Amino acid sequence: xxxxxxxxxxxxxxxxxxxxxxxxxxxxxxxxxxxxxxxxxxxxxxxxxxxxxxxxxxxxxxxxxxxxxxxxxxxxxxxxxxxxxxxxxxxxxxxxxxxxxxxxxxxxxxxxxxxxxxxxxxxxxxxxxxxxxxxxxxxxxxxxxxxxxxxxxxxxxxxxxxxxxxxxxxxxxxxxxxxxxxxxxxxxxxxxxxxxxxxxxxxxxxxxxxxxxxxxxxxxxxxxxxxxxxxxxxxxxxxxxxxxxxxxxxxxxxxxxxxxxxxxxxxxxxxxxxxxxxxxxxxxxxxxxxxxxxxxxxxxxxxxxxxxxxxxxxxxxxxxxxxxxxxxxxxxxxxxxxxxxxxx
Amino acid sequence: xxxxxxxxxxxxxxxxxxxxxxxxxxxxxxxxxxxxxxxxxxxxxxxxxxxxxxxxxxxxxxxxxxxxxxxxxxxxxxxxxxxxxxxxxxxxxxxxxxxxxxxxxxxxxxxxxxxxxxxxxxxxxxxxxxxxxxxxxxxxxxxxxxxxxxxxxxxxxxxxxxxxxxxxxxxxxxxxxxxxxxxxxxxxxxxxxxxxxxxxxxxxxxxxxxxxxxxxxxxxxxxxxxxxxxxxxxxxxxxxxxxxxxxxxxxxxxxxxxxxxxxxxxxxxxxxxxxxxxxxxxxxxxxxxxxxxxxxxxxxxxxxxxxxxxxxxxxxxxxxxxxxxxxxxxxxxxxxxxxxxxxx
DNA sequence: TTGAAAGCGCTAACAA
DNA sequence: TTGTTAGCGCTTTCAA
Numbered sequence: 001x002x003x004x005x006x007x008x009x010x011x012x013x014x015x016x017x018x019x020x021x022x023x024x025x026x027x028x029x030x031x032x033x034x035x036x037x038x039x040x041x042x043x044x045x046x047x048x049x050x051x052x053x054x055x056x057x058x059x060x061x062x063x064x065x066x067x068x069x070x071x072x073x074x075x076x077x078x079x080x081x082x083x084x085x086x087x088x089x090x091x092x093x094x095x096x097x098x099x100x101x102x103x104x105x106x107x108x109x110x111x112x113x114x115x116x117x118x119x120x121x122x123x124x125x126x127x128x129x130x131x132x133x134x135x136x137x138x139x140x141x142x143x144x145x146x147x148x149x150x151x152x153x154x155x156x157x158x159x160x161x162x163x164x165x166x167x168x169x170x171x172x173x174x175x176x177x178x179x180x181x182x183x184x185x186x187x188x189x190x191x192x193x194x195x196x197x198x199x200x201x202x203x204x205x206x207x208x209x210x211x212x213x214x215x216x217x218x219x220x221x222x223x224x225x226x227x228x229x230x231x232x233x234x235x236x237x238x239x240x241x242x243x244x245x246x247x248x249x250x251x252x253x254x255x256x257x258x259x260x261x262x263x264x265x266x267x268x269x270x271x272x273x274x275x276x277x278x279x280x281x282x283x284x285x286x287x288x289x290x291x292x293x294x295x296x297x298x299x300x301x302x303x304x305x306x307x308x309x310x311x312x313x314x315x316x317x318x319x320x321x322x323x324x325x326x327x328x329x330x331x332x333x334x335x336x337x338x339x340x341x342x343x344x
Numbered sequence: 345x346x347x348x349x350x351x352x353x354x355x356x357x358x359x360x361x362x363x364x365x366x367x368x369x370x371x372x373x374x375x376x377x378x379x380x381x382x383x384x385x386x387x388x389x390x391x392x393x394x395x396x397x398x399x400x401x402x403x404x405x406x407x408x409x410x411x412x413x414x415x416x417x418x419x420x421x422x423x424x425x426x427x428x429x430x431x432x433x434x435x436x437x438x439x440x441x442x443x444x445x446x447x448x449x450x451x452x453x454x455x456x457x458x459x460x461x462x463x464x465x466x467x468x469x470x471x472x473x474x475x476x477x478x479x480x481x482x483x484x485x486x487x488x489x490x491x492x493x494x495x496x497x498x499x500x501x502x503x504x505x506x507x508x509x510x511x512x513x514x515x516x517x518x519x520x521x522x523x524x525x526x527x528x529x530x531x532x533x534x535x536x537x538x539x540x541x542x543x544x545x546x547x548x549x550x551x552x553x554x555x556x557x558x559x560x561x562x563x564x565x566x567x568x569x570x571x572x573x574x575x576x577x578x579x580x581x582x583x584x585x586x587x588x589x590x591x592x593x594x595x596x597x598x599x600x601x602x603x604x605x606x607x608x609x610x611x612x613x614x615x616x617x618x619x620x621x622x623x624x625x626x627x628x629x630x631x632x633x634x635x636x637x638x639x640x641x642x643x644x645x646x647x648x649x650x651x652x653x654x655x656x657x658x659x660x661x662x663x664x665x666x667x668x669x670x671x672x673x674x675x676x677x678x679x680x681x682x683x684x685x686x687x688x
Numbered sequence: 689t690t691g692a693a694a695g696c697g698c699t700a701a702c703a704a
Numbered sequence: 705t706t707g708t709t710a711g712c713g714c715t716t717t718c719a720a
Contacts, residue, residue, distance in 0.1 A: 004713055015691050020715060030689060045482075050458045051404065052713035055395040056696050062459075070427070070439075071420050080415050083441055092455060095414075095439045097427055111436060114394045115406075138389075348697055359707050364699060374705060396697035399712050 003044045012040035023048055054116065063304065064094040064112045066105060066122040067145075073275050074247065074293055075123070078145060081297020082121060089305050091118070102127040113138070119304045121297075124149045126188065143304045145296055147190045148317065155307075157300040157318040159291040161191045164322040165198025168271040169243055171287040171326065173206050177241040177269055181214040183228050183253060184245030192217070195245040195273075214239055218249075225252025233260050244272035254284065265327070273322075290323040347388045356384035367392055398460065407648065408438040408456045409641075410449060410466040411489075417619050418591065418637055419467070422489060425641025426465060433649050435462070446471040457482070463648045465641075468493045470532065487648045489640055491534045492661065499651075501644040501662040503635040505535045508666040509542025512615040513587055515631040515670065517550050521585040521613055525558040527572050527597060528589030536561070539589040539617075558583055562593075569596025577604050588616035598628065609671070634667040 009016045014033060021027050022037040029037070040046070054060040065082050067075045079095060086093045094112060098105040102125050109131055112120065120142035124132060132152045135142050148156040172180050182199050185192035196215070203210055216232060218224035225248060232239055233256065244250045250272040262268050264284050271287040299318060306313065353360045358377060365371050366381040373381070384390070398404045409426050411419045423439060430437045438456060442449040446469050453475055456464065464486035468476060476496045479486050492500040516524050526543050529536035540559070547554055560576060562568035569592060576583055577600065588594045594616040606612050608628050615631040643662060650657065 002713095006713080016713090017691060017715075018689090021690085024715085026715085028689065033689085047454070047457045049399070049460060049713055051395050051399040051460050052696090053715070054696095055393070055399055055698085056713080056715040058696080060395065069424070070414065071417060071424050073415060073417065073420075076415050076417075076420050079439075080413070080441065083414070083439070092438055092440075092459065094436055095423075095427070096436075097424065110391070113391045115436065116393060116395055138391075346697095350697080360697090361699075361708085362706060365706090368699085370699085372705070377705080393697055396712090397699070399714085400697080400699040402712080 002049075003046045004049070005046070007044055008037065008040045008046050011044060012036040024053075058116075060116045060118055061091050062094065062115065062117045063091050063119050063121065063301070064096060064108075064115075064117045066096045066098050066108055066120070068100045068123060069097050070095060074291070077293040078123075078297040081294040081299075082301050083297075085298045085301040086305070091301075091305065098123075098125070100125050102131070106131055109135070113140070119143075119308050121145055121300050121304055123147055141304060141307050143300045145300045153315050155300070155303050155316055155318070157296050157303065158190075158320070159293075159296065160319045160321050161194035162198040162201075163319075164273065164289040164291070164324075165195040165243070165245065166202050167322070167324055168273070168287055168289050169199045169202035170206075172241045172243065172269060172271050173202070173208070175241075175269060175286065178208055179211075179214070179237070179240040180208070180243055181216065181232050181239035181241070182243050182245070183216045183218075183225065183232075183249055184243075185220045185249070186217060189220075191245070199243055199245075213237070220246050220248050222248050222252035222255075225249035226256045227252070229253040229256035230260075233257075233262075239268070241269040241271070244270060246273050247275040250274055250285075286327055288325040290325065292320045292323060295320055346393075347390045348393070349390070351388055352381065352384045352390050355388060356380040368397075402460075404460045404462055405435050406438065406459065406461045407435050407463050407465065407645070408440060408452075408459075408461045410440045410442050410452055410464070412444045412467060413441050414439060418635070421637035422467075422641040422644075425638040425643075426645050427641075429642045429645040430649070433645075435645075435649065442467075442469070444469050446475070450475050453479070457484070463487075463652050465489055465644050465648055467491055468496075485648060485651050487644045489644045497659050499644070499647050499660055499662070501640050501647065502534075502664070503637075503640065504663045504665050505538035506542040507663075508617065508633040508635070508668075509539040509587070509589065510546050511666070511668055512617070512631055512633050513543045513546035514550075516585045516587060516613060516615050517546070517552070519585075519613060519630065522552055523555075523558070523581070523584040524552070524587055525560065525576050525583035525585070526587050526589070527560045527562075527569065527576075527593055528587075529564045529593070530561060533564075535589070543587055543589075557581070564590050564592050566592050566596035566599075569593035570600045571596070573597040573600035574604075577601075577606075583612070585613040585615070588614060590617050591619040594618055594629075630671055632669040634669065636664045636667060639664055 005016050005019045009019045014037060018029060018033060019037050021029050022034050063086055065079060067078065070076055070079060083093055096108040098108065105125060105128060120140060122142065122144060123146050124144055129149050132149055136153065143155040143157060146158050148158065182196060184195050187193045187196065200210055213235065216228040218228050242253065244253050257268065264270055265286050270285045272285045274288045274290055349360050349363045352363045358381060362373060362377060363381050365373050366378050407430055409423060411422065414420055414423060427437055440452040442452065449469060449472060464479065464484060466486065466488060467490050468488055473493050476493055480497065487499040487501060490502050492502065513524065526540060528539050531537045531540065544554055557579065560572040562572050586597065588597050601612065608614055609630050614629045616629045618632045618634055
């Protein structure tokens with residue numbers, strides 16, 4: 001069997017509890033005693049058993065993150081923020097892909113409860129209400145990231161979708177453009193409805209009529225972006241600008257524009273939501289909004305751990321601003337934007 | 345305090361061990377008794393405590409995956425394969441970002457040992473030898489993914505870098521091209537050296553001279569790809585084709601080519617390693633090699649869990665073939681490749 | 689500053 | 705088919 005605290009205690013000539021105190025630092029131990037214990041640990045290559053300590057102390061130093069999928073950089077950057085913050089505070093994290101499937105989410109939550117995780121961060125689906133209620137009943141500490149389920153009394157950390165849409169739309173207006181089409185996600189999604197609302201409100205505030213033919217909605221995917229932009233280009237009246245409300249849609253849109261031989265910022269101007277990676281990537285748009293995904297993860301876990309640590313705080317809905325990148329190279333198409341973007 | 349097995353047992357009017365047997369299914373329990381226990385579990389909303397059962401049974405049903413970073417789709421797709429396979433077999437996974445830093449890797453391994461994980465899958469760094477030796481000493485089951493540390497007696501699952509480079513280079517030769525430049529990663533990396541070797545061997549086999557000026561090496565990054573391809577284009581003799589050995593390099597290379605106004609498959613032909621996501625993305629290259637990242641994760645965990653389950657097997661170095669995509673649209677540049685690629 | 693005793697919630701081993 | 709007993713490895717509680 002593996003080396004236990006008892007073995008260390010015997011070797012160091014002290015009681016088991018003394019070894020425990022040296023390891024956890026919960027109470028003072030005489031310098032010389034501490035030395036002896038450390039020496040014994042080293043000699044025996046002792047590794048403390050967290051199952052045992054957790055069972056006794058009711059604390060696992062473990063968190064879980066449930067998100068739609070770990071294969072898209074958007075979610076993954078949130079995950080990275082979560083991990084970095086958790087690690088810096090001595091917590092380990094279980095990552096779980098829900099695929100936006102409430103049943104899968106429920107199964108994971110059951111498993112995670114068994115593992116006695118100290119807290120949970122999750123990107124809920126539209127049907128997560130009952131699960132979250134269950135967590136509240138069990139007094140499990142948790143935080144919602146990126147999306148919120150209405151009526152759930154728990155922290156939310158997310159980006160300002162409405163505000164981001166406002167800024168992007170205004171940039172196009174300021175560039176003198178009026179025929180601005182919208183390409184965005186389903187209105188059943190939080191971001192889909194908020195971004196469309198921001199787009200509409202900005203146009204209205206500028207006394208620009210909203211043309212239903214210029215509003216294209218579809219699932220968040222490259223294929224959809226490709227299809228919707230083709231539809232816009234094949235219509236009788238072509239827009240002179242596009243507001244694309246999602247990075248996946250934007251990639252598909254780019255293909256459609258390239259295929260049509262249109263030069264960006266020349267034949268057509270695009271403002272778009274884009275990915276965190278756009279920072280190191282080439283962003284071909286006039287204006288780009290990047291969501292603070294990493295910060296969503298970090299701040300979410302910071303609040304979660306503060307709560308776990310017993311800090312008193314009110315339930316809050318944190319809305320973080322987007323990072324807005326504006327091209328300053330005078331709209332010259334075909335030129336690298338590596339050095340030509342600036343933050344707003 | 346939380347509901348325990350004892351509470352369930354009392355409510356159901358049976359012994360604690362009977363409840364345990366119902367939950368774990370380790371031995372037969374009479375139908376009626378089982379019913380009573382299930383009813384009690386339901387009434388009390390009982391959730392078993394894994395800390396307790398793991399402490400007693402010496403099994404946590406937990407694995408860990410250590411990889412360089414979770415923010416790049418290459419690693420992330422491995423992670424997804426790992427998760428799917430683990431989940432399907434009732435295991436949960438800790439994901440850890442090592443940032444290719446051996447010290448960070450060592451810290452994580454220490455933590456994971458404390459958590460009594462049943463097994464470990466990792467992408468080792470070049471300096472992971474001592475850590476892996478330590479794992480072997482402790483008899484911790486583990487598997488190396490994507491990279492291998494020589495002299496470590498443990499399973500490896502990886503892609504065929506040499507073979508992939510061979511196929512891509514041969515495609516360019518078959519297209520009648522001879523001036524083929526190589527853009528790849530450091531020779532200190534496993535993939536860097538193997539892919540260059542594959543490129544060289546293929547040229548030699550075709551009696552094409554290897555021109556040192558056509559071999560460009562740098563770190564795996566978009567910036568490097570951009571810089572190296574610019575260097576190639578600005579030289580006196582321009583290559584007529586490029587073999588790009590990594591997806592990051594390829595993205596940077598594309599920017600350099602666009603900036604120079606070169607049309608792919610027309611002014612210059614490119615064969616490249618690319619990402620898993622290229623399947624749903626647009627791949628602009630004549631030939632694209634995609635590593636079986638998801639399968640690396642799945643197979644790795646399959647072997648790991650088989651070992652944990654006590655299955656006898658020899659230590660193996662699994663080398664999986666790459667997926668090769670070839671454009672069949674007659675090299676027409678500017679046209680969408682959505683429907684124009686085929687698998688080899 | 690150190691220790692003894694008890695027990696966290698569960699399952700292995702043995703028994704009936 | 706069900707139960708009793710012991711104990712996994714640690715920390716809490718109380719005591720010195």
